[in-house]
Amino acid sequence: MAGIALQNLVKSFGSYVAVSGVSLDVRDGEFLIMVGPSGCGKTTTLNMISGLETPTSGSIVIGGTVVNDVEPGERGLGMVFQDLALFPHMTVFENIAFGLRVRKVSSAEIKARVTAAAEAMHIQPLLAKMPRQCSGGESQRVALARTIVTNPAVFLMDEPLSSLDAKLRVDMRTELKRLHGKLKATFIYVTHDQAEAMTMADRIVVMSKGKIEQLGTPLEIYNRPATRFVAGFFGTPTMNFLDGAVDGGATGPLFRGGGIEQPLPASLPADLRGRSITLGVRSEHVMVNGINGAASSPGTARLLEPLGDVTLVHFDAGEGRSLVAKVPPVTGLASGAALSFEFAAEHCHLFDPGTGQRLN
Amino acid sequence: MTTAADVAGEAARSRRRRRERLGKIGRHAILLAWTAFIAFPIFWMVSTSFKDAGEWVAWPPHWLPHEPTLHNYAQIFAFGALDPTLSRQATEQAFTIWKGLGDALLVCTAASLLGLLLGTFLAYAISRFNVGGKYFRHTILMIRMIPPIVVAISILIYYAIIIPYATSALFGVRISLFDTYVGLILIYTVTTLPFVIWMMLTFIDEVPYTLEHAARLMGAGRLQVLRRVVLPLVASGMVVTFLFVFILNWAEFLLALTLTHPEVTTLTVLLNKFQSAAEGRLYGPQAAIGTVVTVPVVIMGLLIQKHLVKGFSFGTIRK
Numbered sequence: 115m116a117g118i119a120l121q122n123l124v125k126s127f128g129s130y131v132a133v134s135g136v137s138l139d140v141r142d143g144e145f146l147i148m149v150g151p152s153g154c155g156k157t158t159t160l161n162m163i164s165g166l167e168t169p170t171s172g173s174i175v176i177g178g179t180v181v182n183d184v185e186p187g188e189r190g191l192g193m194v195f196q197d198l199a200l201f202p203h204m205t206v207f208e209n210i211a212f213g214l215r216v217r218k219v220s221s222a223e224i225k226a227r228v229t230a231a232a233e234a235m236h237i238q239p240l241l242a243k244m245p246r247q248c249s250g251g252e253s254q255r256v257a258l259a260r261t262i263v264t265n266p267a268v269f270l271m272d273e274p275l276s277s278l279d280a281k282l283r284v285d286m287r288t289e290l291k292r293l294h295g296k297l298k299a300t301f302i303y304v305t306h307d308q309a310e311a312m313t314m315a316d317r318i319v320v321m322s323k324g325k326i327e328q329l330g331t332p333l334e335i336y337n338r339p340a341t342r343f344v345a346g347f348f349g350t351p352t353m354n355f356l357d358g359a360v361d362g363g364a365t366g367p368l369f370r371g372g373g374i375e376q377p378l379p380a381s382l383p384a385d386l387r388g389r390s391i392t393l394g395v396r397s398e399h400v401m402v403n404g405i406n407g408a409a410s411s412p413g414t415a416r417l418l419e420p421l422g423d424v425t426l427v428h429f430d431a432g433e434g435r436s437l438v439a440k441v442p443p444v445t446g447l448a449s450g451a452a453l454s455f456e457f458a459a460e461h462c463h464l465f466d467p468g469t470g471q472r473l474n
Numbered sequence: 475m476t477t478a479a480d481v482a483g484e485a486a487r488s489r490r491r492r493r494e495r496l497g498k499i500g501r502h503a504i505l506l507a508w509t510a511f512i513a514f515p516i517f518w519m520v521s522t523s524f525k526d527a528g529e530w531v532a533w534p535p536h537w538l539p540h541e542p543t544l545h546n547y548a549q550i551f552a553f554g555a556l557d558p559t560l561s562r563q564a565t566e567q568a569f570t571i572w573k574g575l576g577d578a579l580l581v582c583t584a585a586s587l588l589g590l591l592l593g594t595f596l597a598y599a600i601s602r603f604n605v606g607g608k609y610f611r612h613t614i615l616m617i618r619m620i621p622p623i624v625v626a627i628s629i630l631i632y633y634a635i636i637i638p639y640a641t642s643a644l645f646g647v648r649i650s651l652f653d654t655y656v657g658l659i660l661i662y663t664v665t666t667l668p669f670v671i672w673m674m675l676t677f678i679d680e681v682p683y684t685l686e687h688a689a690r691l692m693g694a695g696r697l698q699v700l701r702r703v704v705l706p707l708v709a710s711g712m713v714v715t716f717l718f719v720f721i722l723n724w725a726e727f728l729l730a731l732t733l734t735h736p737e738v739t740t741l742t743v744l745l746n747k748f749q750s751a752a753e754g755r756l757y758g759p760q761a762a763i764g765t766v767v768t769v770p771v772v773i774m775g776l777l778i779q780k781h782l783v784k785g786f787s788f789g790t791i792r793k
Contacts, residue, residue: 166687187693199688203706212702213692264692 116177192266574744585662593670677711
């Protein structure tokens with residue numbers, strides 16, 4: 115078992131800075147997911163932890179030891195790659211046995227451990243096959259078996275589910291979560307899929323442009339995004355954003371912008387009054403036609419997307435501004451129909467329009 | 475009922491079919507003529523190898539031997555002292571192929587293996603560590619475009635004069651590379667190295683680097699990664715490259731002619747030496763040797779074709 119600490123980690127390729135000053139403590143036995151758009155530095159960070167990339171500066175501490183100069187194979191890590199990286203010229207058995215063979219483990223022990231790993235991943239019938247004869251899901255399990263067979267204290271996973279179809283991906287999520295519970299090892303998992311991050315992680319690290327935007331539990335990230343970037347990255351459909359200013363109304367603080375007046379919670383810090391802000395609100399907190407509660411601003415429905423359990427209403431909120439509301443499936447609305455809407459005041463997120471930092 | 479439009483359409487179709495047929499015939503005619511042009515010298519060589527001395531330069535030419543004989547083959551494959559019936563008049567020339575065959579096999583195999591070994595590791599370094607920068611791989615191929623005649627004389631001067639002089643001055647031992655196996659193996663290795671690097675680059679580039687990363691994370695050192703992962707995956711490519719380079723060396727004439735004689739004699743050089751004072755050029759034995767020399771090349775060519783397909787299609791690596 116091992117915790118990992120990243121201390122002010124920097125990685126640049128020439129003049130391009132891929133990771134700029136990342137500091138992070140990964141707790142022992144934690145399932146930590148690093149998430150962010152392509153090029154945000156998450157895979158580079160993972161590669162530095164694994165030893166496949168050397169940090170430009172900063173240090174990596176695994177189990178209390180600085181491992182910057184330790185060979186990848188000696189860091190006690192296991193890694194699952196995006197393309198799985200199964201050796202195409204070896205059988206599944208040999209693929210799983212590879213790590214044990216290079217460590218010169220006895221053949222009897224190799225056989226026992228490979229069989230145990232294959233049993234754990236339910237792939238015993240595949241042992242004699244070549245990787246090309248395995249399906250996507252089977253290859254995934256082989257890659258996992260190959261990683262668990264060496265009993266690493268830390269598992270690194272670089273978008274391992276990205277090559278699977280949607281259903282299999284959901285199944286494998288459950289499988290990974292189960293595996294984590296069973297092994298009680300530290301998992302560091304990289305993905306750009308927010309659903310994967312939300313469903314599996316103990317904590318999520320959101321990265322953008324080589325920096326950590328926010329670190330927190332899935333619900334903290336969802337309910338109290340630290341920046342506008344995080345707010346926009348998590349949640350489907352994307353959070354609605356409106357530019358405007360905070361005004362002091364007779365009944366309490368008020369958001370005014372783009373012809374919309376929206377009451378804000380009375381608990382809002384007083385120094386925000388009069389300040390320009392970006393207001394963010396998730397679609398499920400947009401109330402339409404009083405279906406969810408009182409509604410006040412006028413709008414026009416443009417597009418309805420019934421998803422079965424909910425319906426997404428894309429509507430014009432005036433001044434060419436388009437917003438989305440998530441409402442119960444039976445709305446009685448039609449495209450082009452007039453509607454009225456309001457945001458749930460306690461669920462409004464306020465961000466600085468310049469820095470994107472959360473203000474409330 | 476057929477309308478005027480139908481008739482016109484049918485006529486246009488038939489014109490197109492005729493054009494396509496003519497085009498096909500034309501293409502085949504050109505290809506056949508080209509094949510005949512290319513294959514004729516080989517046919518003539520094989521035919522001559524079965525002719526007796528009188529038929530070699532007969533006029534009008536004998537396309538096929540009128541009195542086929544194995545005499546030429548018996549001569550080149552003879553063991554020990556030449557049987558008087560196989561001997562040609564007034565010549566001291568050794569006709570047998572064995573020395574040339576042995577030398578050629580030794581030199582070509584050693585040079586091709588050495589070239590393959592060095593070239594594979596160099597290609598790995600270029601592919602993975604970008605050794606030499608972005609354009610290095612093209613520069614390497616450019617070296618190969620220099621005609622051998624440009625370097626032959628300078629190498630001869632090094633082999634026969636500078637190296638012996640320098641070694642005797644420096645170490646007191648005169649080491650000459652001229653007319654030695656080592657000398658010829660070295661120059662063959664060097665001249666074919668660009669080909670090996672270029673060919674192996676295409677194979678090594680195909681191996682995803684994540685396979686190496688995976689192996690390293692499982693505790694394999696760099697050499698183990700090469701031995702257990704990279705080399706097995708490019709084995710087919712190495713076979714193709716070896717055969718390709720072997721053929722190049724097997725057919726090389728100019729450097730062997732310049733840098734050896736009389737201790738080391740490759741087949742191409744031996745071929746050139748077949749003449750007698752009485753009969754001039756000994757076309758029959760030459761043709762017999764030519765035929766014997768060509769057979770392995772043809773076999774290797776066929777092998778390459780088979781392996782090349784395998785070599786380029788890993789087909790199992792998910793990208």
